[in-house]
Amino acid sequence: MIHVRGLEKHFGDLKVLQGIDLHIRQKEVVVIIGPSGSGKSTFLRCLNMLEEPTAGEITIDGQILTDRATNINHVREKVGMVFQLFNLFPHLTALQNITLAPRTVKRLREKEATDLGQQLLAKVGLADKAHSYPSQLSGGQQQRVAIARALAMQPRVMLFDEPTSALDPEMIGEVLAVMKDLAYEGMTMVVVTHEMGFAREVGDRLLMMDEGRIMEEGSPSEMFANPKHPRTQAFLSRIL
């Protein structure tokens, strides 16, 4: 479903991604861990072309993202993204946050878009918050709206960049619960997180990134039990 080959990303002289090869199957949940600055966010952002790769090829669902002829807006419709700081639109209500893209990009009519929005709000447990503005919601609620907003475009893949790391501890659970539901429904997901409980429960594969490379990968339980690389050992011992 997602094929990454020889992916590199440089910012000037800084080589943030130094050759990543990865194949993600449909319905797979891939969890990425790694120290700060190892390129996790940059990698995710390449997967929907928020960053333009310096070299390499990315294919999602048969479409070559790195090909200039590809309409990148169409690809992005199929790749949802959830950000660490939510990035909700503060001037719009929760419902309007969700319906904006379906209405403008997919040209859904107001009624259809609203029905879809209400349905998604119910799915993330916020049916009663449709008309609240982001500033009236808690962090956990905001992140759930952000997930609903991404789902509204009916993506084939969801990318999560540390979705719970800006949240107060008591709100982490509600967001992870929504993500677990998504995983069980068969959504293909790439998740950067240090929530190892989540990785163990729904992760099919764990990737350890370091200095712009995938240093080690395996099933979460196997990697937790006996990490091969000393840096993986050191990293896991800090977060487990």
Add this chain to the structure above:
Amino acid sequence: MQMHWEVLARYYPLLVRGALDTLQFTTISVALGTLLGLFVALLRLSRNKPLRMIVSCYVEFFRGTPLLTQIMLIHFGLPRLLGYHPNTFFDAILALTLNSGAYIAEIFRGGIQSIERGQMEASRSLGMSYAQAMRYVILPQAVRRIIPPMVNEFIAMLKDSSLLAIISVNELMFRSMQISGRTFRPFEVYLFAALLYLVMTMTFSYVGSRVERRMAIDDSR
């Protein structure tokens, strides 16, 4: 010195008429300047380097030279250069529009750049085009932030439009100069003109602060 306020009894309708014309020139020019300014701001933020350079030159020129010079250049210079007949009304609007457009472009640019990068990224990640993201996400937020500087710009333009008197535009200042010359009562006439300017500027700054307070309430929702 003895005051002769009775000249005002005779001439105040003409001066009030002039104030209304001042208001008209300012409103038309700032409205056109807003369209121009938005357009220029978007070009200044675009990826096209030559275009960016051209509009930067425009902005620098009109912000870096006196409005009086610009008025003279447009009224006397441009018709010569391009071989058309000067039209006072048209030249007045053109000069004020080009001048306010340059300032408003910078106001828009600042407003747009003050919106966090994540807003554009979230919009784009949902499949929206750059233009859609600007229209539905960035500009609606930027507009709230630029209302106070826009009110200031309007007030500045209202006062600076008095410079149009130099090319005999029949606005408040030009009428004051004429009436003062005819009656030899400069103090009474200019004081009254000053009061008319003050009434206009204070009205707009009051309205501006009301709007700003409304926005602040909206934002704290």
